Amino acid sequence: MDSRRYSFVVVANRLPVDRTDDGWTRSPGGLVSALEPIARGAHGAWVGWIGVPGDDVEPFEHDGVRLLPVQLSAEDVDRYYEGQSNSTIWPLFHHGVETPVHRRAWRVAYEEVNRRFADAAARVAAEGATVWVHDYQLLLVPAMLREARPDLRIGFFLHIPFPPVELFMQLPRRVDLLRGLLGADLVGFQQSLAAHNFLQLSARLLGLQPEGEQVRYDGRTVTARAFPISIDVGEIEKLAADHTVRAESRRLRRELGGDRTLLLGVDRLDYTKGIEQRIEAYGELLDDGTISNREAVLVQVATPSRMRVAQYQQLRERVEREVGRINGEFGDVGKAPVHYLFQSRTREELVALYLAADLMLVTPLRDGMNLVAKEYVAARSDERGALVLSEFTGAAEELPDAFQVNPYDTDDLERGIAAALRADPADLTARMRRMRAHIADHDVNRWAQEFLDALGR
Numbered sequence: 518m519d520s521r522r523y524s525f526v527v528v529a530n531r532l533p534v535d536r537t538d539d540g541w542t543r544s545p546g547g548l549v550s551a552l553e554p555i556a557r558g559a560h561g562a563w564v565g566w567i568g569v570p571g572d573d574v575e576p577f578e579h580d581g582v583r584l585l586p587v588q589l590s591a592e593d594v595d596r597y598y599e600g601q602s603n604s605t606i607w608p609l610f611h612h613g614v615e616t617p618v619h620r621r622a623w624r625v626a627y628e629e630v631n632r633r634f635a636d637a638a639a640r641v642a643a644e645g646a647t648v649w650v651h652d653y654q655l656l657l658v659p660a661m662l663r664e665a666r667p668d669l670r671i672g673f674f675l676h677i678p679f680p681p682v683e684l685f686m687q688l689p690r691r692v693d694l695l696r697g698l699l700g701a702d703l704v705g706f707q708q709s710l711a712a713h714n715f716l717q718l719s720a721r722l723l724g725l726q727p728e729g730e731q732v733r734y735d736g737r738t739v740t741a742r743a744f745p746i747s748i749d750v751g752e753i754e755k756l757a758a759d760h761t762v763r764a765e766s767r768r769l770r771r772e773l774g775g776d777r778t779l780l781l782g783v784d785r786l787d788y789t790k791g792i793e794q795r796i797e798a799y800g801e802l803l804d805d806g807t808i809s810n811r812e813a814v815l816v817q818v819a820t821p822s823r824m825r826v827a828q829y830q831q832l833r834e835r836v837e838r839e840v841g842r843i844n845g846e847f848g849d850v851g852k853a854p855v856h857y858l859f860q861s862r863t864r865e866e867l868v869a870l871y872l873a874a875d876l877m878l879v880t881p882l883r884d885g886m887n888l889v890a891k892e893y894v895a896a897r898s899d900e901r902g903a904l905v906l907s908e909f910t911g912a913a914e915e916l917p918d919a920f921q922v923n924p925y926d927t928d929d930l931e932r933g934i935a936a937a938l939r940a941d942p943a944d945l946t947a948r949m950r951r952m953r954a955h956i957a958d959h960d961v962n963r964w965a966q967e968f969l970d971a972l973g974r
């Protein structure tokens with residue numbers, strides 16, 4: 518372990534890089550996309566897991582950030598990560614879009630692993646340091662850390678939705694989870710509704726009476742507030758201006774059939790993302806003739822995610838079956854209606870796709886924020902393209918100029934896609950310009966600054 522002490526420490530389940538057979542690669546997901554530039558700028562330390570079970574890895578430096586690996590055994594991964602984090606809390610916090618599974622052994626492992634993260638952070642934080650804990654895998658860490666190190670300033674940010682009280686009440690050991698979060702000085706959420714749910718829960722379970730956005734707990738004041746997360750706009754704009762990326766974008770369009778309208782989906786393969794609903798709607802639009810395979814094509818890039826969890830395996834099967842059905846039914850030799858890539862792509866490749874896409878389809882059933890929607894907008898310096906966006910994402914609150922849809926209602930999803938396809942180019946430009954102005958003014962640096970300012974106070 519490191520003998521150094523840090524005045525700013527990030528604690529998250531994952532480190533920004535994963536260990537793979539080819540060396541270190543960027544970890545998947547929005548948490549890492551958002552936090553990586555912040556940690557780099559702050560010259561702090563980052564406590565997290567390397568993404569695979571096994572050996573102890575020594576602390577190391579990556580892109581100016583000190584990474585402090587926490588070790589997880591195969592059994593920890595099974596119980597704490599795939600079990601309690603991703604089969605219990607993840608589906609429940611996403612409003613039960615899949616049925617949460619409850620197991621006692623998973624809860625025990627969750628507590629043990631949370632303690633390991635808290636201990637690691639307690640060891641490396643300097644006197645009076647700021648420690649910023651992240652996301653649903655580590656709900657117990659703030660209280661554990663406070664107990665070990667009352668001198669610290671502790672912030673917590675939840676990247677996913679926080680469920681309504683009735684849903685949270687289903688969780689076994691729900692009070693422990695709530696007390697875990699109340700160990701923080703500041704608890705941040707994506708949306709004000711989530712902060713409201715949290716305060717209501719504190720009243721219901723512990724009788725804490727909120728005063729505005731604060732409660733008194735254990736002789737301290739805990740603040741709960743929304744801080745909608747964002748992206749590194751500068752990074753995306755730089756990539757979008759890069760001539761290699763632009764050439765790649767032109768090549769993609771040529772390969773996909775010149776003047777065919779390109780619709781794009783980019784997600785982790787996760788049941789919260791509405792990928793199935795999107796593909797089904799596309800199939801119906803082909804079927805009723807609103808879209809023809811000669812004139813349009815859908816590219817769906819789906820990063821493999823949590824593939825040992827049964828619900829994710831089943832989702833993969835359903836998506837692949839539906840893609841096969843649509844391609845079989847509506848395709849032609851050399852012209853498939855759906856190009857499905859079950860792959861992770863580099864940032865450059867993603868931005869080339871964003872630049873090539875006439876329509877970006879972001880249709881989650883539930884999503885804390887959704888950074889893909891914001892990345893698409895940031896990439897479109899040409900002020901072209903259209904965003905079809907689920908109203909159940911945090912991003913929808915900030916982007917009223919997207920074509921907003923209810924992904925549970927296939928007719929509404931189809932209406933939104935058709936409206937975006939038919940929209941007047943001048944209208945699309947006006948919408949894109951307003952969305953770009955909002956994103957430019959609300960990038961991830963502002964998000965972090967606002968959170969840390971509020972925590973510092």
Ligand code: ADP
Nearest residue numbers: 546547550783784785820860861862887888889
């Ligand atoms: P989540 O955090 O749930 O995965 P977000 O949309 O908030 O969803 O963030 C996803 C992040 O992962 C974005 O930064 C996006 O660019 C990246 N990403 C998504 N799909 C892929 C992919 N197929 N290859 C590489 N990166 C991806």
Ligand code: G6P
Nearest residue numbers: 531545546547548652676677823
């Ligand atoms: C979401 C979660 C993150 C998580 C990411 C990728 O963004 O909020 O905490 O890291 O998905 O998921 P994974 O399970 O691969 O870490």
